[in-house]
């Protein structure tokens with residue numbers, strides 16, 4: 001499949017510090033990418049560079065087979081056919097919904113303008129609000145106007161910086177699904193930045209995890225969750241808890257038992273001195289009435305998935321743990337001692353330095 005967006009070896013240096021470093025990324029037409037990473041890792045810088053608001057120091061950006069940035073070329077932002085939606089939507093408060101959506105297509109004949117506006121407002125369920133002013137709308141409605149305005153010029157690529165952060169949680173999921181459906185309908189490629197990994201699962205086809213200006217992993221959200229490629233990715237996405245382990249004779253030894261392990265399984269960060277096993281809450285079994293206790297409750301909270309517990313090991317040493325996370329319907333007391341065991345067919349072991 002040919003790429004709608006292809007980024008090669010993109011680096012950005014601002015005031016002598018490297019903000020983005022040799023980034024490679026490509027998206028097919030119609031694909032939606034969710035970009036996550038700790039605050040300050042360079043997500044907004046990447047969007048601004050693609051949009052043409054920042055000049056990279058190195059690298060190539062190609063949109064739909066046309067090089068827009070390389071050593072000798074730099075296409076101005078307004079010529080890139082990229083739609084951008086900022087966190088605060090940047091709508092014109094004194095204009096109506098319709099006038100906001102018309103903003104980027106005023107060069108088109110009036111009939112074509114009206115046709116596009118009506119179509120977008122209908123899809124985004126805004127038709128009845130077309131004559132309303134922006135300040136009369138809710139956050140979710142304003143968000144939809146921002147999407148309609150960005151899509152009206154039929155951009156090749158849509159960039160959204162934390163588009164859902166101002167929307168209340170109840171409406172957010174519904175709105176995300178609606179907008180995803182719309183983007184799929186018009187086959188628009190999009191990149192959105194978020195701090196919330198759940199938004200990526202709902203909204204995106206691909207996920208990119210960034211840290212300190214580098215791309216750590218780029219794949220489908222499901223693959224990243226099942227096979228995070230580093231300790232850093234698994235830890236940032238909080239995919240489970242860390243259980244110190246030792247590797248020997250094709251086995252992973254932990255304080256909760258020994259698991260079979262072979263070389264075909266991923267060992268990430270090889271050569272490090274310390275190893276840890278990634279344990280998802282669903283991979284832990286709890287027996288509260290066992291006499292072979294090996295852990296005790298250190299923390300309890302109530303959640304939708306039952307009680308959330310943190311356990312620590314009963315013995316100290318290299319393999320001891322302090323914060324193993326597990327959800328259960330069972331009621332346990334603080335400091336209660338229990339037996340924990342792991343059920344993992346493919347242990348994910350990471351070198352953690």
Ligand SMILES: Nc1ncnc2c1ncn2[C@@H]1O[C@H](COP(=O)(O)OP(=O)(O)OP(=O)(O)O)[C@@H](O)[C@H]1O
Pocket residue numbers: 014015019037038039040041042043044045046
């Ligand atoms: N114009 C600039 N000049 C110098 N440094 C900058 C400039 N703009 C951003 N930075 C720095 O670049 C780094 C990345 O910033 P950026 O806004 O891209 O991060 P981010 O991942 O989007 O963060 P957040 O999630 O907090 O929005 C930060 O350390 C920031 O201070």
